[in-house]
Amino acid sequence: MPDGLPNADSRTRILDAAEAIVRARGVSGLTLDAAARGAGVSKGGLLYHFASKEALLTGLLGRVAEWIQQDFEATVASQPAGPGRVARAMMAWAFALTPERVHERCDRAAAVFLAAFHHDPALLGPIRAVVARMREAVAADGLPPGHGHAIMAAGDGIFMARLFGLYVPTEQERQAMHAALARLLEPSPCAC
Amino acid sequence: MPDGLPNADSRTRILDAAEAIVRARGVSGLTLDAAARGAGVSKGGLLYHFASKEALLTGLLGRVAEWIQQDFEATVASQPAGPGRVARAMMAWAFALTPERVHERCDRAAAVFLAAFHHDPALLGPIRAVVARMREAVAADGLPPGHGHAIMAAGDGIFMARLFGLYVPTEQERQAMHAALARLLEPSPCAC
DNA sequence: GACACTATACCGGCCGGACGGTCTGTCAAC
DNA sequence: GTTGACAGACCGTCCGGCCGGTATAGTGTC
Numbered sequence: 001m002p003d004g005l006p007n008a009d010s011r012t013r014i015l016d017a018a019e020a021i022v023r024a025r026g027v028s029g030l031t032l033d034a035a036a037r038g039a040g041v042s043k044g045g046l047l048y049h050f051a052s053k054e055a056l057l058t059g060l061l062g063r064v065a066e067w068i069q070q071d072f073e074a075t076v077a078s079q080p081a082g083p084g085r086v087a088r089a090m091m092a093w094a095f096a097l098t099p100e101r102v103h104e105r106c107d108r109a110a111a112v113f114l115a116a117f118h119h120d121p122a123l124l125g126p127i128r129a130v131v132a133r134m135r136e137a138v139a140a141d142g143l144p145p146g147h148g149h150a151i152m153a154a155g156d157g158i159f160m161a162r163l164f165g166l167y168v169p170t171e172q173e174r175q176a177m178h179a180a181l182a183r184l185l186e187p188s189p190c191a192c
Numbered sequence: 193m194p195d196g197l198p199n200a201d202s203r204t205r206i207l208d209a210a211e212a213i214v215r216a217r218g219v220s221g222l223t224l225d226a227a228a229r230g231a232g233v234s235k236g237g238l239l240y241h242f243a244s245k246e247a248l249l250t251g252l253l254g255r256v257a258e259w260i261q262q263d264f265e266a267t268v269a270s271q272p273a274g275p276g277r278v279a280r281a282m283m284a285w286a287f288a289l290t291p292e293r294v295h296e297r298c299d300r301a302a303a304v305f306l307a308a309f310h311h312d313p314a315l316l317g318p319i320r321a322v323v324a325r326m327r328e329a330v331a332a333d334g335l336p337p338g339h340g341h342a343i344m345a346a347g348d349g350i351f352m353a354r355l356f357g358l359y360v361p362t363e364q365e366r367q368a369m370h371a372a373l374a375r376l377l378e379p380s381p382c383a384c
Numbered sequence: 385g386a387c388a389c390t391a392t393a394c395c396g397g398c399c400g401g402a403c404g405g406t407c408t409g410t411c412a413a414c
Numbered sequence: 415g416t417t418g419a420c421a422g423a424c425c426g427t428c429c430g431g432c433c434g435g436t437a438t439a440g441t442g443t444c
Contacts, residue, residue, distance in 0.1 A: 010419080027310050031403060042421045043405090049419090053404065117356060118219055118310055124356060131358045146368025149361065153369065154342050156349030163352075164309060164316060166323045169341065176338025177345065180376055202393080223429060235431090237394045245430065 011049050014039040015059055022060075022111040027118045032056075057123055061116045064109055065126035071105065072134060083142030084185045087151045090138065091185075094155035095178040103162065110163040147184045154181055203241050206231040207251055214252075215303040219310045224248075249315055253308045256301055257318035263297065264326060275334030276377045279343045282330065283377075286347035287370045295354065302355040339376045346373055 017038030022030050032053060036046040050056040076089040096102050116123040138148035154177070161167050169177065209230030214222050224245060228238040242248040268281040288294050308315040330340035346369070353359050361369065 026313065032405080033403075044407090044422060045420045047405070048421095051405090113356070114309075118306075121218065121357060124358070127356075128358055131353075135359060144368075144372070146365065146370070146372040149365055150346050150369045150372040153346040153349030153353070155345075156352050157345030157347065158349075160348050160352040160355075161323075161345070164305070164319075165313060166316070166320055167327060173338065173341055176336075177342045178338070180336065180338040180342040183375060184372055224431080225429075234395045236396060236433090239431070240392090240394060243431090 010039065010041055010045065011059075014041060014046055014049055014056070015063060018056055018060055019108070019112060022115045023107060026111075027115045030115055054119060054123070057116045057119050060112050061123055062126055064112045065130050068105075068109060068127075069130050069133070072130075076137070084148075086134075086138045086141040087143055087148045087185060090134075090148075090152050090155050091178060091181055094158050095174055106159055106162045110159070114163070143185070151181050151184055202231065202233055202237065203251075206233060206238055206241055206248070207255060210248055210252055211300070211304060214307045215299060218303075219307045222307055246311060246315070249304075249308045249311050252304050253315055254318055256304045257322050260297075260301060260319075261322050261325070264322075268329070276340075278326075278330045278333040279335055279340040279377060282326075282340075282344050282347050283370060283373055286350050287366055298351055298354045302351070306355070335377070343373050343376055 014035060018030060018035040021034050021038055025034075032043055032046055035056065036043045039046065046056070050059060072089070072093065075093050076086055079085045079088045079092065093105075094102065113124070113127065134152065135149065138152050139145070141148045158169075158177075161169075206227060210222060210227040213226050213230055217226075224235055224238055227248065228235045231238065238248070242251060264281070264285065267285050268278055271277045271280045271284065285297075286294065305316070305319065326344065327341065330344050331337070333340045350361075350369075353361075
């Protein structure tokens with residue numbers, strides 16, 4: 001998303017610019033002026049498309065929520081059918097082969113997330129809806145109750161660690177975590 | 193922590209007031225004036241103790257980090273010794289019997305966390321140090337590699353869900369997640 | 385014990401800058 | 415000539431931080 005092509009429609013360019021700012025300079029760096037400049041538009045122009053900062057953030061978050069939803073559904077579809085499909089998709093999501101892709105997704109969502117939350121926690125509504133759907137999907141997954149949610153929580157934890165830069169697991173650690181969580185996909189241990 | 197007794201020392205009272213504000217009105221509600229008023233001190237008085245807003249946030253976060261560290265160590269100490277002790281402590285931390293206690297801890301940490309991060313992500317240093325220590329402890333826990341980290345990540349995920357109000361698991365769901373994660377504490381499934 | 389001096393802890397007015405949002409103006413296209 | 419899509423000057427507010435003051439307690443010292 002190298003700030004939208006000059007001839008892309010302004011609305012998209014503004015959203016792109018705002019997103020880039022939030023990712024680069026953090027929540028507090030997002031001002032209307034900065035977003036307008038980044039989009040090659042005047043402040044008046046920005047306010048023509050987004051009547052307030054809140055509207056801008058709503059737009060930003062809506063886009064991200066939709067994109068997360070689609071990305072998630074695609075990941076689920078890419079998994080072989082059967083019990084644990086959704087849970088496996090979540091693990092694939094969190095432990096995809098290339099960390100870059102994971103990070104790209106993470107960082108994009110994270111920045112917008114924080115910006116919206118800071119302005120007004122209620123703005124996270126669309127995200128909450130997506131999460132609720134994911135939770136429903138993973139609960140009706142054919143796995144013993146709790147297993148899917150535990151896997152999802154672990155994925156969320158990894159996301160949060162990156163969100164706040166708390167730690168960066170090594171590739172070995174990632175694989176080990178992946179293997180550990182994979183145990184939750186297997187049938188219950190037999191009682192030998 | 194009902195805003196510090198009037199005769200507590202000012203520094204503590206200011207920190208208490210700031211923390212209360214952040215929890216009640218969110219990150220953006222924390223201004224020097226508000227914190228000063230809440231502590232029954234003038235703005236000048238606040239700035240005497242904390243030379244800048246950043247200093248105030250540093251103080252806030254340092255206190256929380258120390259408290260988390262101690263709380264965590266106490267939880268570990270309360271677990272019977274043996275392999276998986278730290279991991280069990282983390283589960284106890286996330287699934288303690290009374291949700292209220294968990295929430296109290298969560299919310300206090302969360303609010304300060306977000307406030308500091310918003311001002312400057314670098315301020316999370318002390319928290320990162322605590323997390324790093326926790327990760328080391330859980331890695332050297334006698335569990336297969338990855339298992340402890342997976343449990344920790346799940347705990348983090350639950351924390352984040354509450355932090356952003358993404359979802360509130362029912363008590364049943366909590367117990368089911370707990371049971372699922374407990375499987376990671378058992379020895380590997382035998383190959384019958 | 386009286387006086388000068390200093391340090392500590394705090395007060396509160398003020399300033400400067402930033403930022404969200406308004407408003408009027410412009411200009412091409414239809 | 416009317417509308418859509420901007421431009422950009424401008425305003426009011428808010429907030430962080432500075433600064434000049436002040437009351438109290440302590441310290442030396444004659």
